[in-house]
Amino acid sequence: MxxxxxxxxxxxxxxxxxxxxEESPRSGARGRLGTARRVTTSAIAERLAVSAPSATNMLKRxxxxxLVSYEPYKGASLTRKGRAVALEIVRHHRLLETYxxxxxxxxxxxxxxxxxxxxxxxSESVEERMFAALGRPRFDPHGHSIPTRNGxxxxxxxxxxxxxxxxxxxxxxxxxxxxxxxLRYLAEVGVLPGVRVTIESRGPxxxxxxxxxxxxxxxxxxxxxxxxEAIWVH
Amino acid sequence: MxxxxxxxxxxxxxxxxxxxxEESPRSGARGRLGTARRVTTSAIAERLAVSAPSATNMLKRxxxxxLVSYEPYKGASLTRKGRAVALEIVRHHRLLETYxxxxxxxxxxxxxxxxxxxxxxxSESVEERMFAALGRPRFDPHGHSIPTRNGxxxxxxxxxxxxxxxxxxxxxxxxxxxxxxxLRYLAEVGVLPGVRVTIESRGPxxxxxxxxxxxxxxxxxxxxxxxxEAIWVH
DNA sequence: TTCTTGATTTAGACAGGACTAATACTGCTC
DNA sequence: GAGCAGTATTAGTCCTGTCTAAATCAAGAA
Ligand SMILES: [Mn+2]
Ligand SMILES: [Mn+2]
Ligand SMILES: [Mn+2]
Ligand SMILES: [Mn+2]
Numbered sequence: 001m002x003x004x005x006x007x008x009x010x011x012x013x014x015x016x017x018x019x020x021x022e023e024s025p026r027s028g029a030r031g032r033l034g035t036a037r038r039v040t041t042s043a044i045a046e047r048l049a050v051s052a053p054s055a056t057n058m059l060k061r062x063x064x065x066x067l068v069s070y071e072p073y074k075g076a077s078l079t080r081k082g083r084a085v086a087l088e089i090v091r092h093h094r095l096l097e098t099y100x101x102x103x104x105x106x107x108x109x110x111x112x113x114x115x116x117x118x119x120x121x122x123s124e125s126v127e128e129r130m131f132a133a134l135g136r137p138r139f140d141p142h143g144h145s146i147p148t149r150n151g152x153x154x155x156x157x158x159x160x161x162x163x164x165x166x167x168x169x170x171x172x173x174x175x176x177x178x179x180x181x182x183l184r185y186l187a188e189v190g191v192l193p194g195v196r197v198t199i200e201s202r203g204p205x206x207x208x209x210x211x212x213x214x215x216x217x218x219x220x221x222x223x224x225x226x227x228x229e230a231i232w233v234h
Numbered sequence: 235m236x237x238x239x240x241x242x243x244x245x246x247x248x249x250x251x252x253x254x255x256e257e258s259p260r261s262g263a264r265g266r267l268g269t270a271r272r273v274t275t276s277a278i279a280e281r282l283a284v285s286a287p288s289a290t291n292m293l294k295r296x297x298x299x300x301l302v303s304y305e306p307y308k309g310a311s312l313t314r315k316g317r318a319v320a321l322e323i324v325r326h327h328r329l330l331e332t333y334x335x336x337x338x339x340x341x342x343x344x345x346x347x348x349x350x351x352x353x354x355x356x357s358e359s360v361e362e363r364m365f366a367a368l369g370r371p372r373f374d375p376h377g378h379s380i381p382t383r384n385g386x387x388x389x390x391x392x393x394x395x396x397x398x399x400x401x402x403x404x405x406x407x408x409x410x411x412x413x414x415x416x417l418r419y420l421a422e423v424g425v426l427p428g429v430r431v432t433i434e435s436r437g438p439x440x441x442x443x444x445x446x447x448x449x450x451x452x453x454x455x456x457x458x459x460x461x462x463e464a465i466w467v468h
Numbered sequence: 469t470t471c472t473t474g475a476t477t478t479a480g481a482c483a484g485g486a487c488t489a490a491t492a493c494t495g496c497t498c
Numbered sequence: 499g500a501g502c503a504g505t506a507t508t509a510g511t512c513c514t515g516t517c518t519a520a521a522t523c524a525a526g527a528a
Contacts (some may be wrong), residue, residue: 009515021480054516055509056477061514073476103337104363114360121351129338243485275506288486290507295484307493307506471528478521484514491508497501 002088002151006067008120011089013058014067016047017078018086038075084151091147092119092127094140097177099130101141108141109183142183143193143232144172157234161197162225164208169198170233183229189213189221191231235252236322236385240301242354245323247292248301250281251312252320272309318385324360325381328374331411333364335375342375343417376417376429377408377466391468395431396443396459403432404467416461422453423447427466 020039045055059076062068067082072222078086096115100106106114111181128149131137137143138154145154164170172195175186191197196214203210208222223231237245254273279289293310296302299317312320330349334340339346360382365371372388373379379388392406398404406429409420425431430448437444442456457465 007514050515051517052476053478053518057515100360104360104367105358106363110359114357115353117357118352121355123348123351125344126334126338126340126348129340133338241484277527284485285487286506287488291485469528473525474524474526476521476523479519481517483516486513487511489509491506493506494504496503498499 003087003120006085008064010058010067011085011120012048012087013055013062014078014082015089015093017068017076018083018090020044020047021077026181027167036069036077038077040075044076087147087153089119090153091149091151092122094144094146095130095134095137096126097140097142098134098137098146102134103130107184108187109180112140112177112180137194139174140177141193142177143172144177148224157232159233160229161199161211161223161231161233162228164199165166166199166231169196171196173232173234176206176227176230186227188215191221191223197233236318237354240319243352244292244296244301245319246282247278247289247296248280248312248316248320249300249323249327251310252297252317252324254278254281255311270303270311272308272311278310285421293327304343321381322388323353325385326356328380329361329364329371332368332371332380333377335380335410336353336368337364341418342421343414345375345413346414361433370387371429373408374411375427376411379407379409391466394463395433395457395465395467396462398433398467400433400435403430405430406433407466407468410461420461424450425455425457431467 006014017039020043021037024037024039031191041055041059042052043134045052046049059068059213062082063070063076067085068076069079070076093115093205094119099107099116100111101108107190131149134216137146145156147153157168161170161172172191172193174193175191176182186192190213191211198212198214200210200212200220202208206225208224209228210220211223211228212220240248251273254277255271258271258273275289275293276286278284279286282289293302294303296316297304297310300313301319302310304310305405326423327349330352331342331345334345334348335342365383371380379390381387393404395404395406406425406427407427408427410416420426424447425445432446432448434444434446434454436442437456440459442458443462444454445457445462446454
């Protein structure tokens with residue numbers, strides 16, 4: 001239980017920091033490990049819907065606990081320790097999402113919010129039981145990898161559907177998890193992880209992508225730039 | 235979701251107050267409804283392992299929100315509104331205990347603590363799904379009644395095993411839920427809700443009760459006064 | 469190299485909760 | 499009815515987290 005003694009609020013910051021580091025483009029010198037991606041104070045504040053001073057304040061306190069490395073005016077990044085804590089929460093989150101959907105039939109567009117409510121209070125023991133009950137899953141319902149018990153995060157495809165060329169067929173790897181309207185729509189039209197899709201055509205600059213979904217004889221579905229940028233494929 | 239906007243800490247006080255009111259002997263004039271049982275500040279403080287001033291402080295704040303009726307030096311009691319909130323948490327707690335034990339195989343002596351960690355973050359939607367998945371249970375694993383969705387609390391037996399006379403056979407209704415050592419022992423010797431037991435004999439004043447357990451050919455089990463007082467039967 | 473401006477941090481407050489030390493009640497005893 | 503003992507409340511702090519307003523920095527424009 002890496003997480004013990006860390007408040008819900010602090011965990012939210014660590015998780016946000018983790019997500020923002022992942023989202024940020026790989027830092028310049030490809031492969032230069034140790035070159036931690038720094039995340040700006042305002043990015044964190046925005047993500048958590050909190051004021052910038054609040055973020056500064058929390059970053060300092062996390063830095064004092066060696067969970068975050070923070071330099072004034074230069075942003076923050078997770079330390080090894082902070083990353084371990086963040087990954088533990090991510091594991092809780094994704095296991096809960098999976099469990100809620102698989103075992104309790106929670107609609108996938110609601111799973112994210114429900115999991116968020118529970119993730120910081122999940123014990124290792126219950127975590128392990130859910131993991132076993134689900135058959136040791138490797139992906140959550142949105143296709144995100146579930147970190148292992150010891151904090152390893154399997155690498156996943158980073159190619160977005162938006163970047164796929166016309167006529168090419170690809171497999172949906174993951175969809176975003178937190179925009180429930182979009183998720184409801186994706187479920188409706190069948191754009192789910194594991195499904196094969198083909199780009200049929202695309203509208204004018206920045207316009208929608210028309211995507212044909214495997215096993216769906218209907219007309220191709222229109223997907224906005226925003227959403228297709230957030231869908232990873234391989 | 236009666237509970238929204240009430241902090242984890244505040245919920246703990248309401249729940250403690252509820253439990254203490256239940257435990258207190260029915261107030262004098264049998265049946266005089268409206269005669270709310272008042273709970274002392276120190277009883278609450280002790281139950282929550284908190285200082286007396288902390289309890290005073292919280293009681294005042296709960297009173298300001300009309301969840302508790304509080305008069306200085308005279309203790310506190312739940313208002314109708316406060317009782318509804320408390321019952322909702324009790325429902326969450328007991329459903330979670332049941333779910334953890336039944337669906338995830340959590341040992342019953344651990345269920346209480348695990349449920350306590352999760353109860354204040356359980357949504358109505360997940361609550362309802364667990365309830366359905368369990369087949370709308372009416373009792374938790376320790377034999378406590380689960381309040382209904384609309385906050386009705388079924389009445390239960392209040393006769394304690396300690397008060398049963400020698401030779402009499404009774405059915406265990408409920409056991410205490412929070413002392414895990416005792417629970418582990420009870421499970422081992424088979425003293426579970428629904429099991430029939432007979433008082434074989436009893437030790438000297440305040441000494442242990444020797445109880446024969448249905449379907450258990452072994453020697454009668456010795457149970458302390460404390461534990462048997464906390465076991466209800468019918 | 470200096471200016472300007474947007475991003476950040478500092479200052480100062482506040483609410484929720486909890487603690488210790490000091491004070492004030494209450495109820496019981498004589 | 500006065501005195502005590504034990505309960506309970508008040509006073510004063512502290513810590514977490516959050517906010518707004520004010521000050522400060524860093525980086526690009528000129
Ligand atoms: Mn999610
Ligand atoms: Mn864990
Ligand atoms: Mn319990
Ligand atoms: Mn509920």
